[in-house]
Each structure stands twice: as structure tokens, then as C-alpha cells.
Amino acid sequence: MKKRLPLLFLLLGLALVARSLLPERNKTDFDLAAFGRLPVVVNGRVKPVDTVARTALVVLQSSQSIAAPDETKLTPNEWLLDVLFRSSRADAYQHFEINHPDLLAIFSLTPADGRAKRRFSFRQLEPKIDELQRQARLAEPVEAAIRTPFQKAVAQLYANLGLYIRLKASMVAPDHQDFLSELLTYQKNVTAGVAAVRAKEAGQPYDAALAAQMMESGGRFSRMGELAYLLAVPPSDGESNTTGWKKVGESLLDSFPTGQINPAIMVYAGLARTWKADQPKEFNEILRLYRAQLERNFPQSLVKCDAEARYNSAQPFYTAMILYVLAFLIAVISWLVWPDELGRAAFWLLGIAWVLATAGLLARMWLEGRPPVTNLYSSALFVGWIAVGFCLALEYIYRNAIGSVAGGLVGFATLLIGYYLSLGGDTLEMMRAVLDSNFWLATHVVTVTAGYGATFLAGFLAIIYIFRGVFTKSLDKATADALSRMIYGIVCFAALFSLVGTILGGIWADQSWGRFWGWDPKENGALMIVIWNAIYLHARWGGLAKQRGLAVLAVFGNVITAWSWFGVNMLGVGLHSYGFMDSAFPWLLAFAGSQLLCIAIGSIPLAMWRSFRA
């Protein structure tokens, strides 16, 4: 049994991965997955409806899981279908998260009125929307950085309500009984109707009823054109026209002179009718026909949308997170019992998790057509990936489970950070002009981020050194030497990556801003990591610090790296303004505090460490 443990855990890990790759089970007769794969454009990118559904849910309520008031669970696509096509139901879904008690007071609600004590429905908020709007206007002139928590909550909820209302107007006219019938009537009458309106304007006799109907349709379409969140109508000339995507309302307005409604709009109206009337067969058939038509004009976009929808449902980083935790726990246990068997099991699990994370990163790179790091979210993924990569190498060399412990911990921590960063919305973002350079993203950004990863890893290895030394008897001389050498090796890589990455950043700045170095906060942050690694290396080479001192130094590297990674973004100044965030400031402080505590523990005289006590 004991001998089979590594194999058992290996199979368990593989089973977890395999399960995540299986398509999601569909409880309804509607082909929800096919709907989720439909391409639309949001934020400048062609993406599957599935991504829209998931990110909208995450933005509204920080979670992808949602249930109807009668507690039936909904998939994100089912939820979106109701939002788009059957708002009478969606308005009752409790998906607006409100955490600020004063904000609830505006709506005369209490936490008890909400799902999970914090989520509320459109219907619950609707009566006081005017008051929310007034509060939002009051908050608006205040600079985002100095808003009170209440003002931030107001602005957030106001934006979320806007998102919901805009989503509702994306494919069919919201609050409309039968959009398809209206469109068909409109199409039948449009030529005569336009003539009637023209005649009216020219002061000639005209068909009053028809002209009024046209004016009403025009008003509705233009409201839809203003409101809609999605660019859902693909250009008729295929995917080479990347800027031709339109909102349904805009496309309908364009149809006045020609009388030709874009087929995609009829498809959406048809989907709306069949979804509302609970006609899965017809619903699926409309999807199938539309898909066949898209295949001709948008083959590549469809391939990517399909892959992205699969990526969404597989959630590779979520599975990797579980595996990292498992690897960490098993590796820690291996220090107590069965070091060989459990150590190997942890190594295998860590390996599977890392391969999965690699696949996830590659999938993102392919979807985006970009190097791995393009925003803060992907930097978290990459920091973890590079650190765990090093851990696997260390574990392969040393086989003392230290690499697995550190890898499990760093892998989990970075994916957790990534999870919180992903709550802001779609993580596959378009790059603004200055960043639109795959060469520099691939060189400067990747090396600097690798430097973050290596510096963090050195810090975590040092924490292991300190904790095992102070609190256990397990840090014998061989282990201490090995750990110390691991830290040194990783710091060497960290110094290399952060130095080269920082200079490359300077060269990029020279190319795009006209100066190599400008003491910008983000540049300073990178420089601080370089200097810190240099201090470590020189202190070691000069014999100025011994094992314990070096470990303490390495732990402080964590504080510096966290400062460079997130802290400088919270200052709200500088040119690297594409990664701003301030809500995580307390977390940053807490992290720095925890590291200082580790340093304090590490500074206890060696004679009092359990491992070195006589």
C-alpha cells in the first residue's frame, strides 16, 4: 500500500484534470453550450457569449454560480439567456452584490432581504434607482483614489446596474413581448413606412398609422443602439473586417433605407421567442442554422470562441489550485512520515498542477495572440508558474520535499491572488497603444515578472528555513545547507531576471517615451528588487551574513517584491497607469506585516532555535 501511494495520488490528480476537461452536463433540452459559443464583440475583442455570461456574473456578484429564487441552479449561459430574452425572470435573480450597509439603507433593504445576506435583485433595487443615480452623481466628481468606501460602493453598484440594463438591450428590445413579430411586421412595412415618413416630412399626404409605427420602431432601435452592451451583429464581409461589428439597434437603424434586416438579428429574435416559449427543438435548430452560416464567414473566430468556451468551463487554474494545495499538504506530511513515498506523491501532484497551469497559460496566449503576461491578472499566473517551475527543478535535484512545499504554497497563493484580480472582469484584455508590442511584452514584461516569481520563491524558501529551524528539530545541518543553497540559487536567477528585465524595460521606455530611465514608480519598484538581490549576493559573497542572516534578507525580498508588484500601483502616479488598483492596500499591509513577523522570528538568536538547541 505504502509503495503504491505515489501512483495513487498521480491517478487522483489525473482524474481531477480529466474531470475538469469533460464537457459540462446539460440539464435542459436546450443546447446551452452551442449558445455559449456564439461570437460577439465586447471591449474590442471577439469572444464567445459564454465568456460574457461568466464575466458579467463575476463583475455583478463576484461569483459565477447563480440560482433562481426557487433555488434551481443556473449555468452562466442559462442566466444570460434569461437576462437577454426573458427579463421578467432575470429581474428577480439576486445577482447584485451590495456589501456596504449604508448603501442598503438607500434601498430600505437589510442584509436579511438578500441572497447570502448580500445579493439583491433588480426588482428589489428598482424603486430607488433614482436615488442611487443622485448619489452616483454626487460621487462622480470625486477622484476615484480619494472616494469614501460608500462612494466607491455607490459607483460600483451604479456601474453594475448599468451593465445589467445594457445587457438586457443587447440582442432584442428589452421588455418586449414578441420581438420577432415586430421585426417581421417592420420588414414587411419598412419600404412603405419610410415613404410615409418622407411624405410627412415633405408636407404631402401620408399613411399616418404607418408613419407612426416607423417612428416608434426607429425610437426603439435607436434606444437599443445606445444602450446595448454587446456588438452582436457580425459584419457581412467576414472576419477580415475587424471593425465592422455592430450593435443590434445600430444595425436595425441601418436597415431603414434598404429594408434588409441582418440575419443575425432575426436569429436572436428567434432564439428569444423559442427560449421564452420553452421550445428547445426550435431553439437548437435556429442555433444550428446560424452556426452553419457563421462557419462560412468566420471560421477562425469560431475556432477561438469554441476553444475559449471550453477553456472557461475547464477552469484549469481552479483545478491547479486544488492540486497545489494537495501537493503542499502531502509534502508537509512527508516531513513527518513516509518521506520517500509521500515526497514523490507530492512531486507528482505538483508536476500535474504545473503542466495544467502551463496548458492554461498556453491557451490564453493562443487566444490572445500575445505573450503570457499582459495585465496584473496574467502576471499573477506567470509569477506562480515560474516559481513552481523552479520548485520542480529543486525537488528533482534535492528530493527533500522542500521544493514541493514551497511550490504548493507559492502556486496556490499566486492563483488565489489571480482569482481576486479576475473579479474585475474579462482577463483577456486588449492592449492599449503603448503596450501593443508583442516583442517588448515577450522580453521585458516576461523577464521582470519571472524576476518577481524567483524573488518570491527565494523568500518562501527562507520562511521554510526559519520555521523549520525555530519550531521543529528537523533542520539538521544537511537540510539547512541544502535550503541555504537553494535560496542562493534562486536569488541568482532572480537577480538575473530582474536586472535584465529592468534594463529591457528601460530600453523599451527609450523606444516609446524617449528616455531610458525616468524614476517612474514602477521602474523604481523593479530597481528595488534588483538592488535587494544585489545586496543579498554581495552580503553572501563578502561573508557579511551567514545562513540565518541570508534567510532573513531573502524574506524581506518578499516585501520589496510585493511593493513593486502591487504597492507602486496604489500610489496613483506615474506612467505605468495600466495596472492601477487601490482596494487591496490593506492586504498588502497585512502581507508586509506577516513577512516582518517572519523576519522577527528569524532574528531570534540561533541558540533558541529548536533545531540548534543543544
Added chain:
Amino acid sequence: MNLAVRSVRDFFVSLKLTVVLLALSLILVFASTLAQVDLGIYAVQEEFYRSFIAIWHVGGIFIPLPGGYLVGGLLLINLLSAHVYRLKLEWRKAGIQLTHSGLIVLLLGELFTGLWQEDFQMTISEGDTKNYSESFRLYELAVIDTTDPKMDEVVAIPDAKLAKAALIQHPKLPFRVATKAYFPNTTLARRDAAALSPAAAAVPVATRGIGSSVAVTPLPLTYKMNEMNVPSAVVELISDEGSLGSWLVSPHLGAPQTLSHAGRTWRLELRIARAYKPFSLQLLKVTHDIYVGTDLPKNFSSRIKLTTPDGRDDREVLIYMNNPLRYGGYTFFQYQMDSSRGQTGLQVVRNPSWLLPYIACIMMTFGLLLQFGLSLRAFIAKRRTTAKPAVV
């Protein structure tokens, strides 16, 4: 070598000094980053890096720190003396030698950049041609002889000279220019004697030109990224026969003033300092792409026609983000754009030492790779001989 000299040498050679200096630079960088929130980047560069002692204001407390010149200079000395006295030239140390040499190149590059780099901007509207760029911060008093309708003779006096309030004599001018008052940042308003603030009342009133009806209010210097200091000066022109009167000059005035003396006519204006180029750029077209359905910029580009008076260069170039034009020792970067008005803003940089960081980067990368590669090889060789055979 006597004991004192030896101990001084040991001090400068020591690794301890290296570590202390590195730690001090870390604090300096950190402090300067925080200080940017209040001071802005330009003031921070002057205060923290182009200085020997920096004063860091935290709340109401002043913390003196060694400035960039001091720390950087000592590090350079420390590094150079370590190489002279401590680190021997040997293959084993080649990686460190190369890395440190790269660092020296980098530091020198920054020093030269600080000394030699000139920054200008060039704003061109579609269809317009320009053969000069303008400074970001510096001004000049332009005294332009417009008597000859075919050509203007320009004498430009830098604002720094005006600020020194010296009597300025130029061979091309039949009068001397004396500064009666100079204020580096000001606002102007219509002069209303009753409502003059004490600061504005203290400014001497110009006797000629529009200045006699204008009130000048001196302002404190601004360091904000999006604000400019706009100076004003009252200058007196003095010919051999005596004073011609005094003029208020300021970029705020908008239009130049004219004066006549000895049968010739001059235009007088305090304007943003210009640097003329031996070639000219004509803006053909600006393009501002956004991602569909968003206002996120995808690209800014300027199509430019580059010509030299001698006709040797006459071609079209495209300047866009991350793709500057390098020509004649200058680099032109896409800097700002107002596509609705068909206007582009180029940043113009002359930096003779721009290649040094590239060289430094290559040297340090290879140096570190060599150093760590050698360590890694030694480590692996050692493990081969001592470690037990691997079992997976």
C-alpha cells in the same frame, strides 16, 4: 603605503561599503517613489537624484538622505577600486568582471544622458511644416529684426540669462537688454490699480507696449505633470543714447510687441525656447485607431514628410507608438495626439549616449549568465561525485 592611506583604501574597496551603499540607494529609491505623490516626477529627480543630499519630507519631519550623486558616485568609486585592488583578472571571475563593467557603462550612460540629453517637443498640424522643436520647460526672449521683409534676424536670450538680471549685450543688437524683474511663474490680468494684490503691486510697471495695462501676479513654481510654469519679465532696452523704455514680456501675452529704433523694427516676445533643425517635417496625416466598440486606443501614428533644404532627403516616414524616427542625431517619438484637430505632438530627443544602455544590457546579461552558469556547473559536478544515484 602608510596606515592611513591603507585604511582609506580598504574602506573604499570593501564589500561592506557596497552593501551599505546599496541599502542606502534602496531607501533613496523608496523615498523618492513616495515623494512623487506630492512633488511630481520632475522635482523628485532634481531633489533626490541630481543632488548630493536629499531631504525627504514625511509628514512634518525632514529626513536627510544621501542623494543620487553621492550614493551613485561612491558606488562607482567602490566598484572601480574593488576592481583595481580586490578582484583579480582571472577567468573564474570573468562573469563578475563583465557584469560590473556593464554596470559602469550603464551608470556612465545615465551620467552622460543627464549631462547631454536635450528634450523638446514638436506640435504640427496636418499640412503644416516645421523646422524647429520647442522646449518642455525653457523659455527665451526672442528679439527679431523684421526690417528686411525677406528674412528675419533672430536673437534669442535664454530665460536663465534673463533670470540672472545681468545686462545683456549682443553684437547684433544696437541696444542692451536689462532685466528689471523676472518671475518664473506668473498669471496676468488686466491692471486695475484698486484691486492689486500686494505681490502684483510690487512688480515694476512697463513703460512701453501693452505691459502698462497689465497686472503681473507671481506664483509659486509648479511641479505637476500637467502644469507648466509660465514666466514673465520686465526688460528695459538701453541704447547708447539712453533708455528706450521697458516692456513686459510673457508667453501669456499671446502676441509679440513691436518697437522701432534707429530706423529698424523689432519684434519682442518671451516664448517657449526653440531649437532649429537642419531639416523640416511636414505632417501629412494623423491616425488614431481604437478597438471596435470601445474608446481604448489601439494605435497613434503620424505620417510625416521629411525634407532637407539641400534636397538630399525627401521621403515619407511613419512614426507610431514604439516606433520612433531616428534622424540626424535626433529621435522623434509619438508623444501626444489630437486627431479631431489633425494635430500631432512629437517628442524630440537628442541623446548622443543613447546606445550605452543597450551595450550595458548585453554585457550584464552575459556576465550574469557566465557567472551563474559557472557556479551551476561546479554545483552539478560536485553533486555528481557526492550524491547518491537518483531514484524516481
